Amino acid sequence: MSTNGTILLTGGTGKVSSRIASLLSANGNPTLIASRSGTTPALTHCRGVKFDWYDPDTWTIAFSNTSITAAFLVAPPDPDCAPPVNKFIDFAIDRGVKRFVLLSASLLPVEDGPMMSQISKYLLTLKVEYAILRPTWFMENFSEVQHQPSIQNEDRIVTATGKGKVPFVAASDIAAVGFHALTDEVPHNTDHVILGPELLSYSDVAALLTNKLNRKITHVSISEEEIVTIFSSIGLAPDLVKALAAMETAIRGGAEERLNDAVLKVTGKKPKTLEAFVDEVMGTGVWEKKA
Numbered sequence: 001m002s003t004n005g006t007i008l009l010t011g012g013t014g015k016v017s018s019r020i021a022s023l024l025s026a027n028g029n030p031t032l033i034a035s036r037s038g039t040t041p042a043l044t045h046c047r048g049v050k051f052d053w054y055d056p057d058t059w060t061i062a063f064s065n066t067s068i069t070a071a072f073l074v075a076p077p078d079p080d081c082a083p084p085v086n087k088f089i090d091f092a093i094d095r096g097v098k099r100f101v102l103l104s105a106s107l108l109p110v111e112d113g114p115m116m117s118q119i120s121k122y123l124l125t126l127k128v129e130y131a132i133l134r135p136t137w138f139m140e141n142f143s144e145v146q147h148q149p150s151i152q153n154e155d156r157i158v159t160a161t162g163k164g165k166v167p168f169v170a171a172s173d174i175a176a177v178g179f180h181a182l183t184d185e186v187p188h189n190t191d192h193v194i195l196g197p198e199l200l201s202y203s204d205v206a207a208l209l210t211n212k213l214n215r216k217i218t219h220v221s222i223s224e225e226e227i228v229t230i231f232s233s234i235g236l237a238p239d240l241v242k243a244l245a246a247m248e249t250a251i252r253g254g255a256e257e258r259l260n261d262a263v264l265k266v267t268g269k270k271p272k273t274l275e276a277f278v279d280e281v282m283g284t285g286v287w288e289k290k291a
Contacts, residue, residue, distance in 0.1 A: 005069025006030040007182055008062065008097075010051060013039055015140055016103055016133075017074055019175030020182070021046055029183065034062055053084040056091070063095050070099040070182050075116055079239035082118035089122065099129035101181045103174075106136040107247050107255060110191050114243060120191070129187035135174045135194040136256055137166050139277045142205065143286050151209065151217060152287050158220045159202050160227040160245065162252035167195035167259055168205075170272040177266045192262050197271050199257055205274065212278050213287055224249045 007024055009017040012033035018041070024031045025043035033041060034051035041048070052058045053076045062068075071092055075081040089100060100123060104116035110132055111121040120132045141147055147157050174194050181188050200208075206219040222230075224245050231241040250256070263271040281287075 004067075005096075006032050006066050008032045008034055008068045008071040008092075009074075010034045010053075010072060011074025011103070012048065012051070013037065013041075014074060015138065015144070015171040016174050016178060017072060019172055020072060020178045023175060023179040024183070027179075027183065032062060032066060032068065053081075053088065056087075059088060059091055063092075068092070068095065068097055070101070071097050072178060072182060073100060073102045073119065075103070075119060077240060079115055079237065079243055081115055082122070085119050086122045089119075089126070093126070093128065097128075099182065099187060101131045101133065101178055103178070104132050104134050104191075105247075106134045106193055106195070107250055108134065110134075129189060131178075131181035131188040132191035133174060133178055133181065133194055134191055136169050136196065138174075139168045139170045139196070139272070139274055142209075143277075143281045143284075148286055152289065155216060156218045156220050157202050157206055158222060158227075158230065160222055160224045160248040160252065161202055162221050163201050163203070164251035164254055164256065165199040165201045165204075166251060166256045167197070167199055168274050169194055169196040169263075170277050173263050173267070173271045176269070177263060180266050188266075192266060193258075193260060194262055195258065195260050195271070197259070197273055199259065200274060208275060208278060209287070212275075212282060 007029050009021055011017045012035040021031055021033055021041060021043060025045050028045055031046045033046055033048045036052060038050035039048045049062045050058055051062055075085050102120055104120055108117045123130045150156050150158055177192055177194055203219040206217045209217040227248055228241055228245045231244055
């Protein structure tokens with residue numbers, strides 16, 4: 001794809017978009033980092049702009065005096081996320097955007113499913129270049145959010161996944177696929193199920209962390225009803241709680257037990273192993289006990 005136009009990254013300060021921004025910057029692509037804060041990262045060729053899915057006035061500002069030709073779509077964390085995103089897609093097409101790359105999830109079908117499925121389904125009805133990224137569960141869930149506090153403070157990982165296995169993937173590998181989907185001359189026009197290189201249960205993860213941290217980390221397996229209580233206690237919307245809990249139960253049933261070569265095919269590099277990821281993160285101290 002031509003590098004003359006600007007690439008818009010929604011969710012610009014999030015795990016995937018921030019890593020795509022670094023790749024685009026190094027490649028010399030003009031990049032607009034859209035986020036609620038409007039923060040501009042310390043990267044060449046990049047600038048920030050305030051953006052809110054539920055405030056179309058911010059969409060207009062983002063397009064002011066900027067020729068945007070491609071957009072990376074990170075939907076808001078709302079079970080009914082499709083209406084504002086689909087409306088934005090129409091808005092962007094009217095202003096010259098030719099290519100859209102959507103961040104979805106491995107357990108969400110491209111069509112006839114909830115949440116981002118309704119966005120990908122809509123994209124398929126349009127005459128635009130597209131790619132749909134469907135990553136499995138992030139390795140960063142152990143180091144940045146979700147499981148990080150319980151690993152650090154309680155020496156445990158709590159899930160409703162039972163013995164189910166997951167091909168955990170690093171955000172950097174998802175970003176690399178996204179970078180190519182946004183910039184490759186030939187549009188991908190497909191969905192990419194983005195998986196890591198190995199199948200691991202949460203007990204396997206706990207064993208790896210035990211070895212690396214030199215203290216016992218335990219996987220505590222609970223029921224779907226119990227995980228609903230935990231998700232609800234941190235203030236998540238009821239519909240989102242229900243969806244997340246159902247995904248954990250799907251893992252228990254083997255829904256994520258698969259491997260592929262998508263990362264290698266798109267990027268030319270093998271995806272990162274969880275052990276390599278843990279070794280990288282060790283130096284940051286995120287799992288060290290507080291004094």
